[in-house]
Amino acid sequence: QVQLIESGGGLVQAGGSLRLSCAASGRTFSSYTMGWFRQAPGKEREFVAGISWNAARTYYLDSVKGRFTISRDNAKNTVDLQMNNLKPEDTAVYYCAAKLSGYYNSAAGYDNWGQGTQVTVSS
Numbered sequence: 001q002v003q004l005i006e007s008g009g010g011l012v013q014a015g016g017s018l019r020l021s022c023a024a025s026g027r028t029f030s031s032y033t034m035g036w037f038r039q040a041p042g043k044e045r046e047f048v049a050g051i052s053w054n055a056a057r058t059y060y061l062d063s064v065k066g067r068f069t070i071s072r073d074n075a076k077n078t079v080d081l082q083m084n085n086l087k088p089e090d091t092a093v094y095y096c097a098a099k100l101s102g103y104y105n106s107a108a109g110y111d112n113w114g115q116g117t118q119v120t121v122s123s
Contacts, residue, residue, distance in 0.1 A: 002026045002112045004096045009117030012086055016121070020081040022096030022114060030054075030074040032112075033104050036081045038092035038119075047107035048094070049081060059105035064090075086121045094119050 003025040012018055020036070035050040049070040050059040058070050067086075072079040079096060093116040102109035 002029060002032060002098050004098060004112060004114035006094065006096045006114045006117040009094060009119045011120045011122065014086060014088055014121055014123050016086050017082070017084045018086065018119060020083065020094055020096075020117060020119070022079045022081075024077045024079070024098065026077070029077040032098040032100055033102060034070075034072055034079040035097045035099075035104075035107070035110055036070060036079075037095045037097055037107070037110075038090075039095070039116075040092040043092075045095075046092075050104040050106070051079065052104040057104045083119070086119075088121045088123045090119060091121050092119060093117065 005023050008020040036048045037045050038048050039045040048061050051070045055072050067084050069082040095116045096114040097110035098112040099109040
């Protein structure tokens with residue numbers, strides 16, 4: 001098990017940027033595939049981005065490609081999501097998640113979750 005704590009959410013105008021950060025506890029962070037999900041009110045949870053254990057491979061939801069960047073620092077036990085050119089439709093609670101097995105580009109198998117951080121983009 002790994003404990004995850006997100007930070008960095010907030011209110012931003014359309015076109016602006018935010019950087020979400022997820023801090024993980026435990027000495028085996030580098031073994032985990034990490035991901036970011038989001039859930040807007042009344043909508044299903046979306047798999048936004050994923051990154052392999054060694055950061056060699058990344059996945060992005062089509063609607064965020066070219067705007068969002070996922071990265072990780074295994075020495076610091078952190079995974080970040082840089083979000084640029086934000087749009088009102090990006091408004092959601094964003095969750096950091098971790099899994100020990102499974103592909104970086106799959107939403108399946110995540111069994112460790114943070115508490116979520118709210119991102120609100122005004123038009």
